Amino acid sequence: xxxxxxxxxxxxxxxxxxxxxxxxxxxxxxxxxxxxxxxxxxxxxxxxxxxxxxxxxxxxxxxxxxxxxxxxxxxxxxxxxxxxxxxxxxxxxxxxxxxxxxxxxxxxxxxxxxxxxxxxxxxxxxxxxxxxxxxxxxxxxxxxxxxxxxxxxxxxxxxxxxxxxxxxxxxxxxxxxxxxxxxxxxxxxxxxxxxxxxxxxxxxxxxxxxxxxxxxxxxxxxxxxxxxxxxxxxxxxxxxxxxxxxxxxxxxxxxxxxxxxxxxxxxxxxxxxxxxxxxxxxxxxxxxxxxxxxxxxxxxxxxxxxxxxxxxxxxxxxxx
Amino acid sequence: xxxxxxxxxxxxxxxxxxxxxxxxxxxxxxxxxxxxxxxxxxxxxxxxxxxxxxxxxxxxxxxxxxxxxxxxxxxxxxxxxxxxxxxxxxxxxxxxxxxxxxxxxxxxxxxxxxxxxxxxxxxxxxxxxxxxxxxxxxxxxxxxxxxxxxxxxxxxxxxxxxxxxxxxxxxxxxxxxxxxxxxxxxxxxxxxxxxxxxxxxxxxxxxxxxxxxxxxxxxxxxxxxxxxxxxxxxxxxxxxxxxxxxxxxxxxxxxxxxxxxxxxxxxxxxxxxxxxxxxxxxxxxxxxxxxxxxxxxxxxxxxxxxxxxxxxxxxxxxxxxxxxx
Numbered sequence: 001x002x003x004x005x006x007x008x009x010x011x012x013x014x015x016x017x018x019x020x021x022x023x024x025x026x027x028x029x030x031x032x033x034x035x036x037x038x039x040x041x042x043x044x045x046x047x048x049x050x051x052x053x054x055x056x057x058x059x060x061x062x063x064x065x066x067x068x069x070x071x072x073x074x075x076x077x078x079x080x081x082x083x084x085x086x087x088x089x090x091x092x093x094x095x096x097x098x099x100x101x102x103x104x105x106x107x108x109x110x111x112x113x114x115x116x117x118x119x120x121x122x123x124x125x126x127x128x129x130x131x132x133x134x135x136x137x138x139x140x141x142x143x144x145x146x147x148x149x150x151x152x153x154x155x156x157x158x159x160x161x162x163x164x165x166x167x168x169x170x171x172x173x174x175x176x177x178x179x180x181x182x183x184x185x186x187x188x189x190x191x192x193x194x195x196x197x198x199x200x201x202x203x204x205x206x207x208x209x210x211x212x213x214x215x216x217x218x219x220x221x222x223x224x225x226x227x228x229x230x231x232x233x234x235x236x237x238x239x240x241x242x243x244x245x246x247x248x249x250x251x252x253x254x255x256x257x258x259x260x261x262x263x264x265x266x267x268x269x270x271x272x273x274x275x276x277x278x279x280x281x282x283x284x285x286x287x288x289x290x291x292x293x294x295x296x297x298x299x300x301x302x303x304x305x306x307x308x309x310x311x312x313x314x315x316x317x318x319x320x
Numbered sequence: 321x322x323x324x325x326x327x328x329x330x331x332x333x334x335x336x337x338x339x340x341x342x343x344x345x346x347x348x349x350x351x352x353x354x355x356x357x358x359x360x361x362x363x364x365x366x367x368x369x370x371x372x373x374x375x376x377x378x379x380x381x382x383x384x385x386x387x388x389x390x391x392x393x394x395x396x397x398x399x400x401x402x403x404x405x406x407x408x409x410x411x412x413x414x415x416x417x418x419x420x421x422x423x424x425x426x427x428x429x430x431x432x433x434x435x436x437x438x439x440x441x442x443x444x445x446x447x448x449x450x451x452x453x454x455x456x457x458x459x460x461x462x463x464x465x466x467x468x469x470x471x472x473x474x475x476x477x478x479x480x481x482x483x484x485x486x487x488x489x490x491x492x493x494x495x496x497x498x499x500x501x502x503x504x505x506x507x508x509x510x511x512x513x514x515x516x517x518x519x520x521x522x523x524x525x526x527x528x529x530x531x532x533x534x535x536x537x538x539x540x541x542x543x544x545x546x547x548x549x550x551x552x553x554x555x556x557x558x559x560x561x562x563x564x565x566x567x568x569x570x571x572x573x574x575x576x577x578x579x580x581x582x583x584x585x586x587x588x589x590x591x592x593x594x595x596x597x598x599x600x601x602x603x604x605x606x607x608x609x610x611x612x613x614x615x616x617x618x619x620x621x622x623x624x625x626x627x628x629x630x631x632x633x634x635x636x637x638x639x640x641x642x643x644x645x
């Protein structure tokens with residue numbers, strides 16, 4: 001097996017808030033092999049955004065990495081200085097954000113922005129321009145030559161997101177992080193973007209960390225999936241393994257709640273009862289125990305670990 | 321059953337200046353058609369889901385109905401009475417009968433008011449509704465399943481799901497006959513989505529509400545709606561009973577929309593109808609059938625005129641000359 005591009009182990013991140021220390025991430029383990037697409041699925045407040053910010057080192061000032069390491073191609077990102085980090089960002093480590101309107105500069109033309117992102121490369125302006133053009137064509141932008149002179153507000157949401165993807169892949173990164181890139185898009189465009197991304201990933205050969213709360217999107221795009229709940233990884237494994245035979249009660253609950261998977265057309269939908277635990281004072285045992293319908297005595301005193309290889313779940317009563 | 325609301329051939333047109341250059345050249349003001357001739361009816365206890373992509377005119381339709389944007393044509397009948405239009409084209413429905421749950425749950429609540437004040441406001445404005453506004457506000461809180469400790473909170477202290485519940489409570493204050501819910505589950509996590517829809521169904525049953533639900537999430541339509549309409553560039557291109565449409569969509573756009581629904585079940589990804597391109601701009605509305613630019617089944621005639629409506633009224637109707645089998 002090839003060496004992992006990204007290797008996160010034992011990562012814990014805290015935020016200091018008025019109400020005390022908020023444990024946003026606890027003992028997170030995550031590995032991405034070269035050329036794989038790994039999806040993180042989880043609901044609001046599960047720590048997805050904190051995890052990405054830790055990887056690209058854009059955590060807010062009140063955050064503190066308690067312990068753990070983030071190895072990117074064998075190098076600990078948490079130990080790098082700002083200058084070395086800046087060298088990696090956008091080059092080896094690219095990112096597509098959720099909202100393409102705010103990630104593109106509204107006062108610069110698309111062509112200008114695509115030129116700027118190649119500032120590290122040698123080569124004439126004409127060469128860079130033709131590379132931009134080529135990249136826009138690869139992401140499926142019609143009439144790419146005209147688009148280079150246009151501004152972000154001229155483009156529709158789907159086109160903007162494709163421009164953002166083109167810019168992220170321009171430098172042929174080793175890892176692309178995509179933070180809910182299709183949430184702002186409509187269903188027919190969402191599918192277009194996902195299929196395009198899948199194809200580009202094969203061409204460029206990069207690894208992708210794809211964040212979404214849409215189970216269907218993760219299922220169609222990703223090779224592996226990591227399920228997060230309240231700052232912890234509760235289950236991980238191959239996408240089909242996890243979705244076809246979920247082990248953790250939370251994953252099972254999520255899949256049961258997904259209206260897409262419910263065929264009966266009565267209008268009472270299943271829900272996961274209860275609410276997210278207060279992360280300034282997380283429960284001593286399993287993080288999901290207060291909402292779990294299968295918990296046993298052990299669950300409220302001891303924390304289950306995510307052990308082993310392959311398809312695994314942090315649960316004492318995991319169904320296998 | 322007598323319907324709460326009946327709409328015939330409603331149209332909304334927005335004027336556009338065409339930019340400064342056009343103005344200086346002395347061009348006449350132009351306009352774009354955002355909603356072009358939609359007809360539907362909602363009976364008490366029924367939920368009509370209006371589905372469509374961004375820019376298809378769903379929200380404009382809702383705003384037109386509630387008198388927030390002027391409409392340029394059509395008949396609207398509320399509780400059996402024709403709704404009058406003022407000189408500027410705004411519909412003047414009895415606002416106590418039509419309530420709106422707006423799309424942005426936190427943004428639609430005043431940040432300076434506590435939940436208690438937000439909920440008591442309708443009762444202060446219309447004292448006929450309740451003797452004691454504060455007690456009535458607390459009853460609303462119970463009604464939407466929020467505990468009384470929320471009464472003292474401000475909107476920014478609420479989660480998306482909780483803010484939605486407050487929005488629903490406000491919409492219910494005047495005991496409306498029709499509730500327009502604009503994207504009631506957008507941005508909610510799957511586990512909370514179900515709670516919101518279950519609550520809507522419960523309130524509907526208890527109060528005999530008619531609901532117009534605007535959404536682009538097809539998954540919830542199957543569970544929550546008794547009727548559905550698919551909107552594309554301001555028109556209903558297919559309309560009918562959800563079970564019929566889900567089982568056998570006839571308009572190619574509906575079929576593509578249903579197939580584009582990413583699912584955890586890998587079997588659904590097979591046979592997906594691919595749509596080309598993107599939704600055309602309203603400024604450059606295609607001739608003939610507006611969908612022909614993206615349609616895999618388009619014929620020459622589609623470029624010439626908008627297709628006639630076909631099918632069985634109240635069951636399933638569509639506007640397409642070459643429907644999917």
